[in-house]
Amino acid sequence: MPNSPQSKPTTFSPSAGYAAGFAMPERAHAKSPKGLTREVIESLSAYKQEPAWMLTARLNAFEIFKQKPLPAWGGDLSKIDFNDLYYYVRPDERVQQNWDDVPADIKETFDRLGVPEAEKQFLSGSGAQYDSEAVYHNIQKHLTDKGIIFLDTDSALKKYPELFKEYFVTVVPPADNKFSALNSAVWSGGSFLYIPKGVRVDLPLQAYFRINTERMGQFERTLIIADEGSYAHYTEGCTAPAYTTNSLHSAVVEIVVRRGARVRYTTIQNWSKNVYNLVTKRAHVYADGLMEWVDGNLGSALTMKYPSAVLLESGARGTVLSLAMAGDGQHQDSGGKIIHVAPHTSSMIISKSISYGGGRASYRGLVKVTPKAEHARCFVSCDALILDTASRADTYPTMDIRARDCDISHEASVSKIGEEQLFYLQSRGLDEANARSLIVNGFLEPIVKELPMEYAVELNRLIQLEMQGAVG
Amino acid sequence: MKQIIWHNEIPQRTLEVARGETLNMWLLCTTALRAEPLEIILHEQAELSLTGLVVIGKEDHAESLITITHRGKSSLSRVVVKAVLFDSANLKFEPRAWIVKGARGASTNITIRTLLVGKGARDTSIPSMEIDEQEVSARHAATIGRVGDEELFYLQTRGIDRENGEHLMISGFINDFIHHAPEALQSALHSLLPSYEFTK
Numbered sequence: 241m242p243n244s245p246q247s248k249p250t251t252f253s254p255s256a257g258y259a260a261g262f263a264m265p266e267r268a269h270a271k272s273p274k275g276l277t278r279e280v281i282e283s284l285s286a287y288k289q290e291p292a293w294m295l296t297a298r299l300n301a302f303e304i305f306k307q308k309p310l311p312a313w314g315g316d317l318s319k320i321d322f323n324d325l326y327y328y329v330r331p332d333e334r335v336q337q338n339w340d341d342v343p344a345d346i347k348e349t350f351d352r353l354g355v356p357e358a359e360k361q362f363l364s365g366s367g368a369q370y371d372s373e374a375v376y377h378n379i380q381k382h383l384t385d386k387g388i389i390f391l392d393t394d395s396a397l398k399k400y401p402e403l404f405k406e407y408f409v410t411v412v413p414p415a416d417n418k419f420s421a422l423n424s425a426v427w428s429g430g431s432f433l434y435i436p437k438g439v440r441v442d443l444p445l446q447a448y449f450r451i452n453t454e455r456m457g458q459f460e461r462t463l464i465i466a467d468e469g470s471y472a473h474y475t476e477g478c479t480a481p482a483y484t485t486n487s488l489h490s491a492v493v494e495i496v497v498r499r500g501a502r503v504r505y506t507t508i509q510n511w512s513k514n515v516y517n518l519v520t521k522r523a524h525v526y527a528d529g530l531m532e533w534v535d536g537n538l539g540s541a542l543t544m545k546y547p548s549a550v551l552l553e554s555g556a557r558g559t560v561l562s563l564a565m566a567g568d569g570q571h572q573d574s575g576g577k578i579i580h581v582a583p584h585t586s587s588m589i590i591s592k593s594i595s596y597g598g599g600r601a602s603y604r605g606l607v608k609v610t611p612k613a614e615h616a617r618c619f620v621s622c623d624a625l626i627l628d629t630a631s632r633a634d635t636y637p638t639m640d641i642r643a644r645d646c647d648i649s650h651e652a653s654v655s656k657i658g659e660e661q662l663f664y665l666q667s668r669g670l671d672e673a674n675a676r677s678l679i680v681n682g683f684l685e686p687i688v689k690e691l692p693m694e695y696a697v698e699l700n701r702l703i704q705l706e707m708q709g710a711v712g
Numbered sequence: 713m714k715q716i717i718w719h720n721e722i723p724q725r726t727l728e729v730a731r732g733e734t735l736n737m738w739l740l741c742t743t744a745l746r747a748e749p750l751e752i753i754l755h756e757q758a759e760l761s762l763t764g765l766v767v768i769g770k771e772d773h774a775e776s777l778i779t780i781t782h783r784g785k786s787s788l789s790r791v792v793v794k795a796v797l798f799d800s801a802n803l804k805f806e807p808r809a810w811i812v813k814g815a816r817g818a819s820t821n822i823t824i825r826t827l828l829v830g831k832g833a834r835d836t837s838i839p840s841m842e843i844d845e846q847e848v849s850a851r852h853a854a855t856i857g858r859v860g861d862e863e864l865f866y867l868q869t870r871g872i873d874r875e876n877g878e879h880l881m882i883s884g885f886i887n888d889f890i891h892h893a894p895e896a897l898q899s900a901l902h903s904l905l906p907s908y909e910f911t912k
Contacts, residue, residue, distance in 0.1 A: 641828070
């Protein structure tokens with residue numbers, strides 16, 4: 241909603257623990273200060289009217305965040321100034337971006353991708369919330385008839401407190417890393433999805449279908465619980481660039497895949513190039529369950545994201561399909577992690593990356609087989625394409641194997657587009673740009689074919705655009 | 713062509729292979745070894761062939777970090793390391809290939825094959841690559857596993873019991889190293905396998 245001096249100020253109940261630490265407004269509103277303090281967390285929790293246990297959990301996570309160091313590996317995090325960020329902006333004080341201020345290259349990409357007008361406004365933060373209300377309500381009825389719970393995380397905490405509390409921070413605890421601690425302290429928004437036993441959701445569930453929530457939030461917390469024998473496919477993100485002035489995006493996704501259940505989680509992120517995208521995604525997989533991560537990283541200045549699966553019981557499976565494109569000024573540090581805890585578990589990680597225009601794409605992965613995980617099987621393949629002399633590709637795979645009866649294999653390659661392939665296509669009448677984009681599309685095809693149709697079509701168009709920029 | 717043979721030691725921290733030179737390295741590890749990191753720098757048109765074999769048992773721990781830095785154009789590295797881990801032996805091997813900007817035409821190929829024989833055997837393999845040049849060929853591969861039950865069953869159906877079958881498979885696994893290794897390592901290699909317990 242647009243911020244205007246005539247809007248009613250938000251008030252806080254003293255009994256909810258709001259500390260009088262906010263600056264007095266020059267206008268009618270109180271504005272959240274920059275920086276992360278105990279007072280900011282207390283006021284965030286009070287505004288959301290959360291139960292006391294959640295405020296305690298947030299404050300404990302804040303203490304952990306202050307103590308944990310930044311990782312000494314991965315991308316360059318030295319420029320993040322934690323004191324120079326807004327950690328919570330209330331919806332009623334959220335200032336809409338002026339369309340005129342949206343960078344020209346973002347607008348041009350919208351035009352060339354044919355992004356509809358309403359979506360342009362939404363993705364650039366310069367318009368009213370994307371209004372899919374009628375569609376949303378129809379979808380909701382279809383889901384609730386099956387007993388499925390699908391709403392934003394804030395509402396789920398209020399409406400299903402016992403279910404929420406049973407699973408919250410069980411898969412990614414605050415102490416896991418500095419950024420999971422940060423998210424646990426200031427999380428806001430995200431999706432909560434519960435699928436009852438035996439229920440299959442054939443329609444891919446998208447974050448779009450949550451209205452009146454803080455979409456594109458900095459610190460989303462998503463929790464998905466698939467009960468025994470259930471199936472759901474959750475998708476988020478967009479191939480079109482998403483512009484935001486928030487320079488730190490640090491989400492956490494926790495997924496529980498119960499016996500015989502299957503969850504596919506598809507992400508295509510294309511954050512604008514001012515964003516640090518530092519995300520922790522993990523699934524716990526039980527007997528005969530299957531977790532499938534499909535992870536596309538196109539945008540951001542730096543992404544550090546390693547979707548992972550912990551295979552806890554016999555027959556559990558996990559797969560990660562990771563796609564990364566790193567252009568000028570970008571570093572995609574991504575991959576996947578699989579931890580085999582139980583016997584007779586299997587996994588696969590397939591990673592494809594492209595570096596161009598001076599970008600850097602790094603694969604970072606872990607396959608861990610614990611001593612009791614006999615008969616574990618895992619296959620990892622990571623391939624990188626470097627399109628020009630200014631770009632760079634790295635692979636950092638780790639295999640930590642502590643059970644004898646296992647079958648683990650890993651292969652990786654880094655190469656450029658073959659001259660012979662280019663010549664062949666050019667001799668058939670394609671110009672260089674089209675030939676390159678055809679070859680790149682073919683390189684990515686094993687992953688792109690797993691995306692929902694609309695993502696795949698848009699991704700192909702985006703690649704074509706980028707290849708045209710990469711030539712000459 | 714130069715040749716380096718190291719048995720249960722990695723006594724240097726740095727090696728340089730000069731322009732146009734070829735270096736053949738043979739590494740054999742049959743005991744606990746915590747080696748200091750080694751960097752091998754390859755200049756223009758230098759070639760490195762590194763062949764390694766690790767056969768350890770009991771609770772021996774062997775650890776090595778080897779960085780191969782391609783500084784020169786058209787430099788080439790081929791690394792093949794095989795490991796057989798008995799009892800509760802533990803191996804941590806980190807081969808790193810770095811191709812720096814300007815090393816056009818460089819080529820690197822690293823292969824690690826580990827056989828886990830002992831019930832308590834553990835392996836950590838971390839092959840990594842940092843490639844800062846476009847016109848290169850860079851590959852690596854790693855496999856970790858045990859002697860397959862199907863292969864053992866095949867041998868049993870031919871009258872070879874499990875213990876001897878496993879011995880045969882392990883011998884075959886390390887045979888190409890034994891076959892090509894220099895004379896200085898042969899006496900150590902010949903007495904290698906019979907000293908270990910095989911799984912029943």
